[in-house]
Amino acid sequence: MHMIVPSAFLRRILMVNALSCAGLGVLLFGLGGLLEPLLGIPAWLSQPLGLSLVCFAGMVGLVEVQERVPPALVWAIIAVNAVWAVDCVVALAAGWITPTPLGVAFVLAQAVWVAVAAEVLALGLTRTPAQPA
Template identity: 40%
Template sequence: MLNLQSPSFLRRVLLADAAAGAVTGLLMALGADTLESLLQIPAALLQSAGIALLPLAALIVYVATRQQPPRGAVWAIIICNALWTLDSFYIAFSGWISPNTLGQAFIVTQAVVVAVFAELEYFALRKSRALAAC
């Protein structure tokens, strides 16, 4: 069970975010051609998004492994996650690309997961500040 009051909760959420980003990034970067035929999402978009996730995941690991994750860096991660979520919904439903139903489900699912990470990071950041004030 998650201990939401634990000082290490923020670190754990960040590491989970980084792991999910790295796995998704590798899947999209290395499997773009296969995913394109399965999801009807252009391989170039999948590959470039996957490649973009890898340094972001590394940055999140770096932030998470600091003795005290810097608040500004955590805010930057939260904002990046929120923008990724908004961009994902735009891509899925704007008509810019034409993913099939499975492709839309893929985009929406990863967007929701990223939104949940942003929310958990925000919650953990607020909790860590409250714990520090005690």
């Protein structure tokens, strides 16, 4: 199995990914009910999503602090980010949620942020050389 020693760049991107997921997760989980009238996103949806983001952030943070990690684990983080971005757009396009205009902007901003994070993580990973275990 090949491992990588994450570069400083890759570590920073993982940390930013973890912190942004944690921040959004705490916001959605803790304030989902208060945000519902503003965003039009039901608390029954935003609160569990917030909790899942906090858990994901913890996992990303754990990867970030490891001395060596399997590249597949970082690819998995990239994939989760990409799926989140696509799901945000699909949820709006398919009418799964009917947010307010502010809610649409909120969902689309997440999609763009997470898509950029996935791309930058992929860039950082592909520029990090693999090493034998």
